[in-house]
Amino acid sequence: MKYQLDTTVKQCDRLNQAYALLRFYPTDGSPLPVGIEPGQFVQVLIPDSPSTFLRRPISVCMADYQTQELWLLVRDAGAGTHRLVEAKQGEVFNMILPLGHGFTIPTEPDGRILLVGGGVGVAPLLYLGQRLKAANAQPEFLLAAKSQGDLLLVEEFEQHGPVHLATDDGSAGERGFAHQHSVLQSDISRIACCGPTPMMRAVAHIAHERGIECEVSLENMMACGIGACLCCVEDTQRGNTCVCTEGPVFNINQLKWQI
Numbered sequence: 553m554k555y556q557l558d559t560t561v562k563q564c565d566r567l568n569q570a571y572a573l574l575r576f577y578p579t580d581g582s583p584l585p586v587g588i589e590p591g592q593f594v595q596v597l598i599p600d601s602p603s604t605f606l607r608r609p610i611s612v613c614m615a616d617y618q619t620q621e622l623w624l625l626v627r628d629a630g631a632g633t634h635r636l637v638e639a640k641q642g643e644v645f646n647m648i649l650p651l652g653h654g655f656t657i658p659t660e661p662d663g664r665i666l667l668v669g670g671g672v673g674v675a676p677l678l679y680l681g682q683r684l685k686a687a688n689a690q691p692e693f694l695l696a697a698k699s700q701g702d703l704l705l706v707e708e709f710e711q712h713g714p715v716h717l718a719t720d721d722g723s724a725g726e727r728g729f730a731h732q733h734s735v736l737q738s739d740i741s742r743i744a745c746c747g748p749t750p751m752m753r754a755v756a757h758i759a760h761e762r763g764i765e766c767e768v769s770l771e772n773m774m775a776c777g778i779g780a781c782l783c784c785v786e787d788t789q790r791g792n793t794c795v796c797t798e799g800p801v802f803n804i805n806q807l808k809w810q811i
Contacts, residue, residue: 554648555585561643562621567704569628571672572637573613576622579644584622588615590680591654591746591769591801594624595777596636597646604632609774609796611675611746612650613705614682622649625675625704651777652800655680655744655767661689663741668730668755670696673747674704676769680744681712692716696730696751699723731755740764746771756804766804770795 559576566572578584595607614623628637639645655676658665665684667677674695684691691713697703700723709715717725718733726733730747731754740762745755746769759766772784772795779797786795788806793799 553585553587554651556646556648557585558644558646559622561639561641561645563641564637564639566637568701570702571628571704572626573705574624574626574636574639576624576645576647577620584615584617584620585649588612588622588650589654590657590683591676592650592652593777593800594622594647594649595651596624596632598632598635599645601631601635604630604635606775607648607777608632608636609651609777610636611672611769611800612679613675614679622647623678625672627672648777652796653798655769655801657683657687658689658742659687661687664690664692664739665742665744666692666694666735666740668694668696668736668743668745668747668751670730670747670751673745673751673769673771674709676746677744678705678708678712681709685712692735694718694730694733694735696733696747697724729754731758742766745769753809756807756809759804767801768804768807769800770802771800 558579560579563575593609593611598604610624613625626636628634669677681691693709694716696718698720716735718730743759743766745752752768774784774796775781777796779794784795785792
């Protein structure tokens, strides 16, 4: 079920020059809508931004039902997202949520589950890790960035499982790209991945070669978020599919990637 909800900014923390973590709560004091799943997203209406006509799709970073907070990790990439990362405590933003289909939570988790993220793609993996740990799974994280200063929310991820790091310049963790990290050659039962498409394709190739179940969260450009505008269409094994409604999370076997 989808809801249109006014939310108030409780806190906006600038993580670095490009990213901010925003924490919202329902303005009317009601609980968060039930059923928000890791991998789903919200559509945020951007006020006071004349050049931003459409809502902005943002992945759910955390839905905390104890504090009734919704976390969004936002990258400053344009007028709309710039308005978000500059938001002040007490400001109100209207959202439509939850949208799309999220990651699979195994009912009987068995073995290590590796969550691989790069850039803003780490956002849905924090909530996924929290949910997996609550389901008695064994989540581990592989976070990739250009350098140590670009790594995001490492301490938050460490609360839910072991964290492996990869940086292009070797300033933290192993030097190289995410798909080159040694943890991907260890004993893994399942992979969940979100980030730049080349990174996801490379990780998907490894998963395919090793016979590891793998889901990826696509970051196709979205406008409406409800499957009406067709700008997020992906060519899948079932034909052209709207990522905003059928995804954004797909099993790699559903995609036509060259793996």
